[in-house]
Amino acid sequence: MSPPPSAQKAAKSRNDGVAAYMHERGEKARAAARVMARAETGTKNAALFALSQILIDEASEIQAANAADLRDGRSAKLDEAMLDRLELNADRIRAMAEGVRQIANLPDPIGELGDLKQRPSGIQVGRMRVPLGVVGIIYESRPNVTADAAALCLKSGNAAILRGGSEALRSNLAIARCIERALTDAGLPRDGVQVLDITDRRTVTELVSMPQYVDVVIPRGGKGLVAAVSEAARVPVIKHLDGVCHVYIDGEADVDKAMAIAVNAKTQRYGTCNTMETLLVDQAIAERVLPELGRIYLEAGVEIRGCAATRKLIGEAVPATDEDWRAEYLAPILAIRVLDGLDAAIEHIATYGSQHTDAIVSENYSRIRRFLREVDSSSVMVNASTRFADGYEYGLGAEIGISTDKFHARGPVGLEGLTTLKWIVLGDGHVR
Amino acid sequence: MSPPPSAQKAAKSRNDGVAAYMHERGEKARAAARVMARAETGTKNAALFALSQILIDEASEIQAANAADLRDGRSAKLDEAMLDRLELNADRIRAMAEGVRQIANLPDPIGELGDLKQRPSGIQVGRMRVPLGVVGIIYESRPNVTADAAALCLKSGNAAILRGGSEALRSNLAIARCIERALTDAGLPRDGVQVLDITDRRTVTELVSMPQYVDVVIPRGGKGLVAAVSEAARVPVIKHLDGVCHVYIDGEADVDKAMAIAVNAKTQRYGTCNTMETLLVDQAIAERVLPELGRIYLEAGVEIRGCAATRKLIGEAVPATDEDWRAEYLAPILAIRVLDGLDAAIEHIATYGSQHTDAIVSENYSRIRRFLREVDSSSVMVNASTRFADGYEYGLGAEIGISTDKFHARGPVGLEGLTTLKWIVLGDGHVR
Numbered sequence: 075m076s077p078p079p080s081a082q083k084a085a086k087s088r089n090d091g092v093a094a095y096m097h098e099r100g101e102k103a104r105a106a107a108r109v110m111a112r113a114e115t116g117t118k119n120a121a122l123f124a125l126s127q128i129l130i131d132e133a134s135e136i137q138a139a140n141a142a143d144l145r146d147g148r149s150a151k152l153d154e155a156m157l158d159r160l161e162l163n164a165d166r167i168r169a170m171a172e173g174v175r176q177i178a179n180l181p182d183p184i185g186e187l188g189d190l191k192q193r194p195s196g197i198q199v200g201r202m203r204v205p206l207g208v209v210g211i212i213y214e215s216r217p218n219v220t221a222d223a224a225a226l227c228l229k230s231g232n233a234a235i236l237r238g239g240s241e242a243l244r245s246n247l248a249i250a251r252c253i254e255r256a257l258t259d260a261g262l263p264r265d266g267v268q269v270l271d272i273t274d275r276r277t278v279t280e281l282v283s284m285p286q287y288v289d290v291v292i293p294r295g296g297k298g299l300v301a302a303v304s305e306a307a308r309v310p311v312i313k314h315l316d317g318v319c320h321v322y323i324d325g326e327a328d329v330d331k332a333m334a335i336a337v338n339a340k341t342q343r344y345g346t347c348n349t350m351e352t353l354l355v356d357q358a359i360a361e362r363v364l365p366e367l368g369r370i371y372l373e374a375g376v377e378i379r380g381c382a383a384t385r386k387l388i389g390e391a392v393p394a395t396d397e398d399w400r401a402e403y404l405a406p407i408l409a410i411r412v413l414d415g416l417d418a419a420i421e422h423i424a425t426y427g428s429q430h431t432d433a434i435v436s437e438n439y440s441r442i443r444r445f446l447r448e449v450d451s452s453s454v455m456v457n458a459s460t461r462f463a464d465g466y467e468y469g470l471g472a473e474i475g476i477s478t479d480k481f482h483a484r485g486p487v488g489l490e491g492l493t494t495l496k497w498i499v500l501g502d503g504h505v506r
Numbered sequence: 507m508s509p510p511p512s513a514q515k516a517a518k519s520r521n522d523g524v525a526a527y528m529h530e531r532g533e534k535a536r537a538a539a540r541v542m543a544r545a546e547t548g549t550k551n552a553a554l555f556a557l558s559q560i561l562i563d564e565a566s567e568i569q570a571a572n573a574a575d576l577r578d579g580r581s582a583k584l585d586e587a588m589l590d591r592l593e594l595n596a597d598r599i600r601a602m603a604e605g606v607r608q609i610a611n612l613p614d615p616i617g618e619l620g621d622l623k624q625r626p627s628g629i630q631v632g633r634m635r636v637p638l639g640v641v642g643i644i645y646e647s648r649p650n651v652t653a654d655a656a657a658l659c660l661k662s663g664n665a666a667i668l669r670g671g672s673e674a675l676r677s678n679l680a681i682a683r684c685i686e687r688a689l690t691d692a693g694l695p696r697d698g699v700q701v702l703d704i705t706d707r708r709t710v711t712e713l714v715s716m717p718q719y720v721d722v723v724i725p726r727g728g729k730g731l732v733a734a735v736s737e738a739a740r741v742p743v744i745k746h747l748d749g750v751c752h753v754y755i756d757g758e759a760d761v762d763k764a765m766a767i768a769v770n771a772k773t774q775r776y777g778t779c780n781t782m783e784t785l786l787v788d789q790a791i792a793e794r795v796l797p798e799l800g801r802i803y804l805e806a807g808v809e810i811r812g813c814a815a816t817r818k819l820i821g822e823a824v825p826a827t828d829e830d831w832r833a834e835y836l837a838p839i840l841a842i843r844v845l846d847g848l849d850a851a852i853e854h855i856a857t858y859g860s861q862h863t864d865a866i867v868s869e870n871y872s873r874i875r876r877f878l879r880e881v882d883s884s885s886v887m888v889n890a891s892t893r894f895a896d897g898y899e900y901g902l903g904a905e906i907g908i909s910t911d912k913f914h915a916r917g918p919v920g921l922e923g924l925t926t927l928k929w930i931v932l933g934d935g936h937v938r
Contacts, residue, residue, distance in 0.1 A: 108880075111880070111882065112880050191901060193899065193901055195899060199901065202878070202879075204882065207882070289913070310742070328935065331934070331935030334935055335935065335936075335937055338937035339937075444544075446634070447634075450540070450543065450928075452929060453928065453930075453931060454930055457932070457933045457934050457935055458931050458934075459936065461937070462627065462629055462933070462938060467627060467631075467938075468631050469631065480639065481913070481914050484926055484928055485928065485929045494913065494916055496884055496917065497885040497900065498878060498885075499886070499887040499890050499894055500887075500888050500889070500890070501891075502890075503760065503763030503766055503890075504889070505771075506899070
């Protein structure tokens with residue numbers, strides 16, 4: 075965590091190169107992880123409250139570093155969306171500090187011990203929640219992730235290695251200095267959170283290839299980053315791939331609820347992973363809902379790509395191809411398919427979906443029950459907008475990411491996703 | 507699941523080879539998994555009870571197939587231990603059938619829905635337990651694993667691809683025919699459990715490289731198999747590596763409990779992963795326990811490798827090297843180290859242990875609390891023998907394996923390890 079001007083050069087001039095640099099980071103993280111794991115709740119919270127305050131106190135230094143990143147970004151002709159994500163203004167720094175404070179106020183998951191069960195042998199058996207150990211987080215332009223990820227790892231008793239984007243290096247290192255101060259002020263090891271001060275691509279390859287030092291890696295960024303990390307990973311990855319979310323309007327849906335949900339799931343925000351990308355409509359109700367839904371979507375500027383039956387009811391719809399059923403548009407485009415009831419809807423979702431979030435709108439108990447049971451997605455909803463698939467909406471208090479995997483963590487992942495359970499056995503001299 | 511004589515040849519003569527063979531198995535498993543996932547408890551149990559009965563009814567056919575495997579095994583000069591593991595006599599077939607019946611009698615984990623929480627937005631949120639999907643199991647000579655693994659996967663609503671050892675192929679396929687009959691009799695898809703009828707090494711490489719078809723792979727066998735599978739895997743692996751288990755006798759231990767546990771943890775069985783391999787003794791109590799423990803171990807035929815302090819108290823002990831602290835002997839050999847209290851013991855376990863199972867013997871509340879919290883092993887025990895680290899002893903009812911990983915499942919893994927949780931959201935027209 076040395077200051078930026080010399081860091082990149084210094085690191086590159088090391089004889090041993092990136093691999094040695096990363097192994098050193100790994101070793102330090104592994105050692106710090108033991109201290110973080112046994113840190114008391116009060117100590118961790120003290121570090122988090124301190125960090126929240128230091129971010130406010132150092133806002134002008136952070137903004138100065140950020141201004142330099144932005145200047146370089148403009149010279150490098152980064153696009154406007156990327157520059158926007160990169161920018162840390164006073165409001166965003168306050169929001170970042172507030173986010174850290176909220177994480178401090180969450181209950182500490184570590185040390186929780188589930189019901190101890192008495193076994194016939196006389197021993198008592200239960201499970202205690204413990205940290206995973208060392209968490210690697212790889213992210214792109216948004217520098218606020220540095221504070222957010224550090225806070226989540228700290229609260230869950232993990233050590234963290236954070237690898238941000240090169241375009242945000244100065245901003246990330248300015249935040250890293252705040253984190254370091256907060257950790258040391260609270261008596262925690264400075265290596266509890268390490269922000270990499272070089273952004274060579276090989277830092278990523280090394281980070282995901284050190285199972286001896288890293289227990290899990292979480293890529294937070296675009297599909298390209300996530301796919302590259304997953305492909306190279308020799309350690310477990312909590313990953314988020316596509317969000318091809320469906321709303322199925324059943325023949326026995328309440329029309330008002332169906333309209334409200336179908337509109338909200340598509341138009342509340344276009345670029346989020348839990349936005350509906352394909353609307354499925356039972357042919358029994360299509361004539362009653364599609365013409366009006368079509369008008370609302372078109373008014374909102376949503377392009378409609380439909381099957382033949384859809385195009386009969388919405389004249390402006392263009393023909394949908396097989397690719398449209400698989401598309402995650404993240405844009406004001408919607409695919410609509412009219413089909414023959416629940417089985418066809420479940421089949422469509424199994425064939426084309428991405429197991430992210432899918433909703434049924436229906437008043438029919440048996441169909442709802444089957445949809446809940448048979449749709450194999452991380453979130454399955456009844457009469458609610460897919461837009462609710464979110465750690466905050468689910469009451470997790472914070473979200474480290476949304477997992478589209480089935481293993482370990484599925485759907486919105488909060489602090490619990492950064493923990494695991496170990497078995498505790500209490501005896502009184504018991505032997506087998 | 508065609509009969510063995512022609513299968514191996516037939517498969518090898520396919521133009522498309524092993525990869526195509528495995529992809530076909532994967533596709534069939536993925537399709538069957540959807541049916542298995544929604545199968546009702548009664549249907550799954552009917553298949554399991556049927557399998558238990560068919561195994562008994564077909565015992566002579568299974569034994570005939572097994573006799574042919576044993577004959578070939580003897581010609582191939584397999585060692586006695588391997589031939590013993592391979593053998594299926596009448597008792598073992600009855601035990602296998604009884605094991606399947608016990609799994610039928612376990613509660614069905616699938617469909618369980620945790621507390622639904624009411625959120626401020628008005629939605630209700632909870633999590634439902636669902637199958638992982640397709641489980642691949644790779645195992646060695648014991649053919650009873652075929653029935654056991656099939657039953658565990660079936661009960662947990664998963665489809666299974668089972669790949670046994672070449673030396674047990676005929677036995678495995680005889681059991682596979684029983685499984686197929688049980689599945690079809692109960693109205694479940696025959697592809698719900700597929701036993702590979704070729705044992706080409708590349709079947710393993712393919713099985714662990716098909717994330718589109720396989721959700722998790724569990725290698726059940728020696729360290730070599732587990733390491734090879736983990737190295738090649740592109741899908742999650744539930745793996746069991748070393749069991750370097752410790753008992754730490756604290757200075758404030760009850761001597762009787764300490765003696766009982768230290769003897770049991772080493773001598774009850776030598777070849778199991780939860781057997782103690784290193785005994786750690788606080789110097790404050792070493793003189794009171796080690797001389798007698800030494801006598802008991804030596805009488806039981808256990809070789810002792812000790813530090814200098816140990817050798818002063820047990821004359822017959824030979825010097826321990828650094829390698830002994832890392833050794834999983836699986837044999838009547840024990841490493842003993844005298845050290846300076848709790849911190850040194852925790853440090854020793856962190857340095858040399860394998861995070862499997864470690865126990866403290868003490869009456870001191872604060873030291874016990876620290877040991878429980880700070881020892882990062884899948885099972886941490888107080889005043890109990892490490893030999894209790896076992897799915898049956900923990901009340902899981904069945905055990906698919908013991909995981910030394912931290913991710914997803916840790917320690918003894920029962921049916922729950924073959925499941926995951928999906929989010930359920932219930933609304934009434936709710937939108938964001």
